[in-house]
Amino acid sequence: MVVAITKENFNSEIKSHSGPIILDIYASWCGPCQMMTPIFEELEQEFLGKCKFAKLNVDEARELAIEYGVTSIPTFVFIKNGNVVKKEMGQLSKKALKEKIDAHIAS
Numbered sequence: 263m264v265v266a267i268t269k270e271n272f273n274s275e276i277k278s279h280s281g282p283i284i285l286d287i288y289a290s291w292c293g294p295c296q297m298m299t300p301i302f303e304e305l306e307q308e309f310l311g312k313c314k315f316a317k318l319n320v321d322e323a324r325e326l327a328i329e330y331g332v333t334s335i336p337t338f339v340f341i342k343n344g345n346v347v348k349k350e351m352g353q354l355s356k357k358a359l360k361e362k363i364d365a366h367i368a369s
Contacts, residue, residue, distance in 0.1 A: 264306050267318040272326060275316060276341060282367050283314040283341040287332050289321055294353040295336045301356045305363060312367055340366045 265275050286302050288295035306315035320327040340348040
């Protein structure tokens with residue numbers, strides 16, 4: 263299940279999680295973000311138990327988006343042991359995002 267990240271659960275869901283995480287930073291009004299949602303959810307099912315999938319709405323947690331240096335949405339942040347290891351901005355194909363997640367899990 264994709265976890266909705268808020269200021270209240272950020273530390274417990276992201277900072278203290280030791281495994282790989284992919285964080286989708288989005289806005290509900292963003293067209294490309296809306297197009298990525300079903301792809302993100304499909305990949306979450308494919309990677310069940312291998313990678314945590316989370317979403318952060320920039321309008322609800324702007325401070326966290328700023329902390330991650332988000333300048334464009336959607337932005338996908340790849341995190342391990344609470345640390346950012348990679349960021350990808352913009353709309354991606356399912357195949358491209360899947361390859362990036364595979365590489366993130368393998369690293």
